[in-house]
Amino acid sequence: MNVFAGRIDFIRQAQVAARLGAVLPRAAVLHRSEDTRPYECDGLSAYRQLPMVVALPADEAQVQAVLRICHELQVPVVARGAGTGLSGGALPMGDGVLLSLAKMKKILAVDPVARIARVQPGVRNAAISEAAAPYGLYYAPDPSSQIACTIGGNVAENSGGVHCVKYGLTVHNVMRVRGLTAAGDLVEFGSEAPDAPGYDLLALAIGSEGMLAVTTEVSVRLIPKPETACCIMASFDDVEKAGNAVADVIGAGIIPAGLEMMDRPATHAVEQFVHAGYDLEAAALLLCESDGTPEEVREEVARMSEVLRASGATGIRVSQNETERLKFWAGRKAAFPAVGRISPDYYCMDGTIPRRRLGEILHFIAAMEIKYGLRCPNVFHAGDGNLHPLILFDANKPDELARTEAFAGEVLEKCVEVGGTITGEHGVGIEKINQMCTQFAPAELALFRGVKTAFDPEGLLNPGKNIPTLHRCAEYGRMHLKGGTAAAQQPHAGLPRF
Amino acid sequence: MDAVLEQWSQVVRSATEGRRPLRIRGSGSKDFYGNATAGELLDTRGHAGIVDYESSELVVTARAGTPLAELESALAQKGQMLAFEPPHFGASATVGGMLAAGLSGPRRQSAGPLRDFVLGMQLMDGRGDILNFGGRVMKNVAGYDVSRLLAGSLGTLGLILEASLKTLPLPVMEATLRFELPEDRAVETLNRWGGQPLPVSASAWHGDELHVRLSGAAAAVTAALGRLGGEQLSADRARPFWSGLREQRHPFFQNSMPLWRLAVPSTAPPRVFEVLPGSRLLEWGGGLRWIATHADARVVRDVAAKAGGHATLFRAADKSCGSFHPLPPEMMMLHRRLKATFDPQGIFNPGRLYPDL
Numbered sequence A: 001m002n003v004f005a006g007r008i009d010f011i012r013q014a015q016v017a018a019r020l021g022a023v024l025p026r027a028a029v030l031h032r033s034e035d036t037r038p039y040e041c042d043g044l045s046a047y048r049q050l051p052m053v054v055a056l057p058a059d060e061a062q063v064q065a066v067l068r069i070c071h072e073l074q075v076p077v078v079a080r081g082a083g084t085g086l087s088g089g090a091l092p093m094g095d096g097v098l099l100s101l102a103k104m105k106k107i108l109a110v111d112p113v114a115r116i117a118r119v120q121p122g123v124r125n126a127a128i129s130e131a132a133a134p135y136g137l138y139y140a141p142d143p144s145s146q147i148a149c150t151i152g153g154n155v156a157e158n159s160g161g162v163h164c165v166k167y168g169l170t171v172h173n174v175m176r177v178r179g180l181t182a183a184g185d186l187v188e189f190g191s192e193a194p195d196a197p198g199y200d201l202l203a204l205a206i207g208s209e210g211m212l213a214v215t216t217e218v219s220v221r222l223i224p225k226p227e228t229a230c231c232i233m234a235s236f237d238d239v240e241k242a243g244n245a246v247a248d249v250i251g252a253g254i255i256p257a258g259l260e261m262m263d264r265p266a267t268h269a270v271e272q273f274v275h276a277g278y279d280l281e282a283a284a285l286l287l288c289e290s291d292g293t294p295e296e297v298r299e300e301v302a303r304m305s306e307v308l309r310a311s312g313a314t315g316i317r318v319s320q321n322e323t324e325r326l327k328f329w330a331g332r333k334a335a336f337p338a339v340g341r342i343s344p345d346y347y348c349m350d351g352t353i354p355r356r357r358l359g360e361i362l363h364f365i366a367a368m369e370i371k372y373g374l375r376c377p378n379v380f381h382a383g384d385g386n387l388h389p390l391i392l393f394d395a396n397k398p399d400e401l402a403r404t405e406a407f408a409g410e411v412l413e414k415c416v417e418v419g420g421t422i423t424g425e426h427g428v429g430i431e432k433i434n435q436m437c438t439q440f441a442p443a444e445l446a447l448f449r450g451v452k453t454a455f456d457p458e459g460l461l462n463p464g465k466n467i468p469t470l471h472r473c474a475e476y477g478r479m480h481l482k483g484g485t486a487a488a489q490q491p492h493a494g495l496p497r498f
Numbered sequence B: 001m002d003a004v005l006e007q008w009s010q011v012v013r014s015a016t017e018g019r020r021p022l023r024i025r026g027s028g029s030k031d032f033y034g035n036a037t038a039g040e041l042l043d044t045r046g047h048a049g050i051v052d053y054e055s056s057e058l059v060v061t062a063r064a065g066t067p068l069a070e071l072e073s074a075l076a077q078k079g080q081m082l083a084f085e086p087p088h089f090g091a092s093a094t095v096g097g098m099l100a101a102g103l104s105g106p107r108r109q110s111a112g113p114l115r116d117f118v119l120g121m122q123l124m125d126g127r128g129d130i131l132n133f134g135g136r137v138m139k140n141v142a143g144y145d146v147s148r149l150l151a152g153s154l155g156t157l158g159l160i161l162e163a164s165l166k167t168l169p170l171p172v173m174e175a176t177l178r179f180e181l182p183e184d185r186a187v188e189t190l191n192r193w194g195g196q197p198l199p200v201s202a203s204a205w206h207g208d209e210l211h212v213r214l215s216g217a218a219a220a221v222t223a224a225l226g227r228l229g230g231e232q233l234s235a236d237r238a239r240p241f242w243s244g245l246r247e248q249r250h251p252f253f254q255n256s257m258p259l260w261r262l263a264v265p266s267t268a269p270p271r272v273f274e275v276l277p278g279s280r281l282l283e284w285g286g287g288l289r290w291i292a293t294h295a296d297a298r299v300v301r302d303v304a305a306k307a308g309g310h311a312t313l314f315r316a317a318d319k320s321c322g323s324f325h326p327l328p329p330e331m332m333m334l335h336r337r338l339k340a341t342f343d344p345q346g347i348f349n350p351g352r353l354y355p356d357l
């Protein structure tokens, strides 16, 4: 566990809390450790730090007031949605204000004709689709955490879900973000029209991990719910064959509504937990979904089944009704909690690779399991080449965390080497900040810092996350590695990774 | 480093040292777009070619100087396409120009704009350094999304050298329907259909005629044809209609009046544009309104802003009012700071987007 020893300066704390108390209701400013404890970590609980002060604004004007005060006092600010992030993006600072947007959870408008929902940042992802459902519409990106995570967090991380292979990520489904800069200036990126004048700052803001502006309002695109959907569960006796089948489906000109993969250790963990009816003999399972009109789905399911068989599927089951389809997905969506039940701790990775390298990466991970003596079930957004290997460990056993860290680091660097990236959807946060030095050259990192400075010259919003300093990269001692041309020079052991 | 890139890097470095502007240009097919810019010519066509194309990955990587027609024909050979259906505006349009202009064609309505398909870019900044952002994979959230920022930046942030783009399979079936109906009913109808699971991939209304294109699986297109009614166009009439629309060869565009492009919420009622004398053509399910009018620029921009959108002076002999919708001061400040980060001495296409960028 990385408990940050950021000690809190109580005089400063009293000063900041008093100033914030003048613009927010009493109950909306927390500073006693028993009150701030729930905010000490996000979904990456290996990192913890108590914030100096927690502020809970209820509207945009209050957010602005908080930011203006923090700007004046030069106090760093970390925004937080539901705290489900998996890269420590919402990890507080001992000398900073943790700005929770959780109270701002109003759905401001649903326009069924224009197919747009306008919501506050603390609205849960699933709540948007619930509000749109009476009109036959929904918000497409569906992270597995969708019942908890907020749209503000989704925008900050450019979150994806199991249906993104066809419907896109957050960046493809958000039309407009309204927010406040660190100085408290109101800014608006994108619009409810097809585009906005000037540079595409909306694209820049999405996935910026709360470092450029605090999101106070979001307009999302709603799309019509497909008339029907159907899911194929295909079994394979070899993980590499399953990996190749993914490329074959896409290569055949089919864009499935979802294309997910789980290996045997993952299906076994899940089956005990949700009884999804998974084939436990299979070395790997593919879930392959089709949606659309009934005729379209029938046609596509037939084509997909044919490709999967030709790619060596040993068994194919097609969901016969909506209950069965949801059961297939329930297993996949519960993969993380299920793994949480079979191991005291697990560590989730998020690399993305070109699809055709899936088989190769799976073999690499299997070799790492032996090298580090740790188990690693795999679940993938296979259609997008986005891996979520889950390393099982016990933090109470000496050196298991260190071995996990080294294992994860090797896998992420392998992802970069085969032409991929260290993070597909969970973000860099604090967790992968060192691997940024592997993926980007110094000039590229310098440009990122320039972008940050353009929005936040004093570096007050979420400092220390996402973009490493050159100094940090030098300390980390990793060489920039591009497309496998240069190799990592340093041995892996003993380097901090979390 | 590639010899051409080596040479460009020197050109850029010396331009930055001497604060001499460069005018980045491919074939010049989009010279008309945006504001005029001056400077020494940097012709991107010396850096051309498809670098990598793996159709099963749905990714193509091409250099900026690659002719767009060459790229599209390579994709078509594998049954794929650039789903945003980019306008060429000239036979030799390049990939770099397409990216810098950031324009999308009729299929944008269903597939999304150009920037949605940008996966990664290589660019040269104002220091002559070559930088890579994004990559060749579908999902990538490492660092800020600089490659999508470059799309539509009109060459003012950097010299785009190479890009990786997401491709999609060509639709199995397409069909075009024609309806006769007035503009307000067209807007209402298109928005209603937009809320239903229909395979509408493009739409255009002009002169009381609405054309709608359906694309997708044969079953879906056939079912929609049965449901929507209207008159079906034969393929040899439909194809030139949509390409003519994309390339602005449609009779509406054969007009000597200034041509405005208004991007507005799709539901904006036609009556709000009636204060602008002239003719109109509507695309993208109502999100795009082309207006040929002599109305004063301030009036056009006011109308667009009130409708919740913005107005671009797309084609005109006189663009002294500025091609692009003015930005609020906080937003302009962000633009200036970003420009200074990429291009500290302001050498790339100065003024092409906004006078002080």
Ligand SMILES: Cc1cc2nc3c(=O)[nH]c(=O)nc-3n(C[C@H](O)[C@H](O)[C@H](O)COP(=O)(O)OP(=O)(O)OC[C@H]3O[C@@H](n4cnc5c(N)ncnc54)[C@H](O)[C@@H]3O)c2cc1C
Pocket: A042, A043, A078, A079, A080, A081, A082, A083, A084, A085, A086, A088, A089, A090, A101, A121, A142, A143, A144, A145, A148, A149, A150, A151, A152, A153, A154, A155, A156, A157, A158, A159, A160, A161, A162, A209, A210, A211, A213, A214, A215, A216, A336, A337, A425, A426, A462
């Ligand atoms: C079980 C589980 C399953 C998951 N499945 C997926 C998945 O399938 N796909 C996926 O992409 N992710 C997944 N995640 C990760 C996580 O849910 C997403 O990253 C989500 O978007 C985070 O939302 P949040 O509201 O919890 O944000 P937080 O964790 O509170 O914050 C995340 C980041 O956003 C910033 N932030 C939050 N709100 C704002 C705001 N209003 N303005 C500015 N910055 C803000 C924070 O500073 C931080 O950097 C999963 C997590 C868990 C625990």
